Amino acid sequence: MPLVTSKELFKKAYEGGYAIGGFNVNNMEIIQGIVDAAKEEKSPVILQVSAGARKYANPIYLKKLVEAAVEDTGLPIVLHLDHGENFDLVKACIENGFTSVMIDASKYPFEENIRITKEVVDYAHSRGVVVEAELGRLAGVEDAVKVSSAEATYTDPDQAVEFVERTGIDSLAVAIGTSHGAYKFKGEPKLDFERLETITKKLAGFPLVLHGASTVMPEFVAKCNEYGGKLPGAQGVPEDMLRKAASLGVCKINIDTDLRLAMTASIREFFVKHPEEFDPRKYLGPAREAIKQMVKHKIKDVLGSSNRI
Numbered sequence: 622m623p624l625v626t627s628k629e630l631f632k633k634a635y636e637g638g639y640a641i642g643g644f645n646v647n648n649m650e651i652i653q654g655i656v657d658a659a660k661e662e663k664s665p666v667i668l669q670v671s672a673g674a675r676k677y678a679n680p681i682y683l684k685k686l687v688e689a690a691v692e693d694t695g696l697p698i699v700l701h702l703d704h705g706e707n708f709d710l711v712k713a714c715i716e717n718g719f720t721s722v723m724i725d726a727s728k729y730p731f732e733e734n735i736r737i738t739k740e741v742v743d744y745a746h747s748r749g750v751v752v753e754a755e756l757g758r759l760a761g762v763e764d765a766v767k768v769s770s771a772e773a774t775y776t777d778p779d780q781a782v783e784f785v786e787r788t789g790i791d792s793l794a795v796a797i798g799t800s801h802g803a804y805k806f807k808g809e810p811k812l813d814f815e816r817l818e819t820i821t822k823k824l825a826g827f828p829l830v831l832h833g834a835s836t837v838m839p840e841f842v843a844k845c846n847e848y849g850g851k852l853p854g855a856q857g858v859p860e861d862m863l864r865k866a867a868s869l870g871v872c873k874i875n876i877d878t879d880l881r882l883a884m885t886a887s888i889r890e891f892f893v894k895h896p897e898e899f900d901p902r903k904y905l906g907p908a909r910e911a912i913k914q915m916v917k918h919k920i921k922d923v924l925g926s927s928n929r930i
């Protein structure tokens with residue numbers, strides 16, 4: 622099966638009350654860990670590439686690795702641009718064979734966000750590519766851009782309806798209290814589910830996306846800290862909240878930080894336990910396996926996308 626768009630996947634997810642994972646990829650081991658998990662769980666999967674990932678890995682390498690994953694697994698895989706900043710980047714990714722793009726103009730005023738997003742929608746749709754956009758602003762770190770909690774704004778439900786109608790997008794990323802990175806909450810984790818429910822009611826049947834949805838799994842944080850890391854107070858979105866979001870029209874749940882932590886915890890442990898080793902396969906192999914087990918758990922116990930192909 623070639624790369625697919627998320628159109629049909631989201632329709633089924635919406636009706637079934639489950640979500641598809643949007644997993645960020647940066648190298649071969651991360652891609653393999655994710656798709657091996659998805660294959661064992663018979664789950665569709667979205668592999669997403671940020672501008673930072675393109676810069677790090679070189680777009681051609683990422684594209685070929687994802688092609689290899691498609692060929693190797695036979696899974697329905699979406700290749701998605703995460704947080705596309707501008708039209709040129711979106712265009713380059715569509716030329717590169719992406720089946721889905723995000724235009725993130727959420728930092729601009731409402732009308733400007735609509736204008737930029739609509740331009741991308743017209744271009745992408747004429748080439749069979751689907752578009753995710755964002756309204757409201759998440760706190761946290763994206764590439765070099767740091768959004769403080771004071772600058773973050775939650776999605777306004779009425780604006781969301783107008784935004785979807787006027788842009789023609791295929792899915793909408795909403796801000797309800799999640800944020801990027803490993804430090805999402807100072808005290809008790811809290812999301813604005815009332816707001817999410819209002820948006821879901823007003824946009825009935827329309828797929829929503831939750832960014833900043835890593836759980837920052839305590840076992841990985843503990844392992845990082847045990848083996849020389851320094852991640853005090855790291856905290857993410859509890860898995861029950863993700864299940865709830867998936868039952869409320871959220872069809873795509875974005876996970877990057879949990880991949881990073883699974884990989885880093887495994888490598889840290891290996892280096893402390895085996896100071897004599899210097900063969901990268903010896904530590905990248907277990908790191909890939911740690912990613913696979915984490916992703917399997919997410920697919921099976923949190924997203925609910927097992928056996929959906």
Ligand SMILES: O=C(CO)COP(=O)(O)O
Pocket residue numbers: 645703704800801802803831832833834835836875876877878879
């Ligand atoms: O939203 C994300 C990618 O767009 C990732 O969020 P996390 O930092 O919570 O993994």
Ligand SMILES: O=C[C@H](O)COP(=O)(O)O
Pocket residue numbers: 645671672673674703704762763764801802877878
């Ligand atoms: O949205 C943020 C993702 O975690 C991607 O992060 P990055 O821009 O550092 O690749």
Ligand SMILES: [Zn+2]
Pocket residue numbers: 704725727755759763
């Ligand atoms: Zn954003």
Ligand SMILES: [Zn+2]
Pocket residue numbers: 704801832833875
């Ligand atoms: Zn994001």
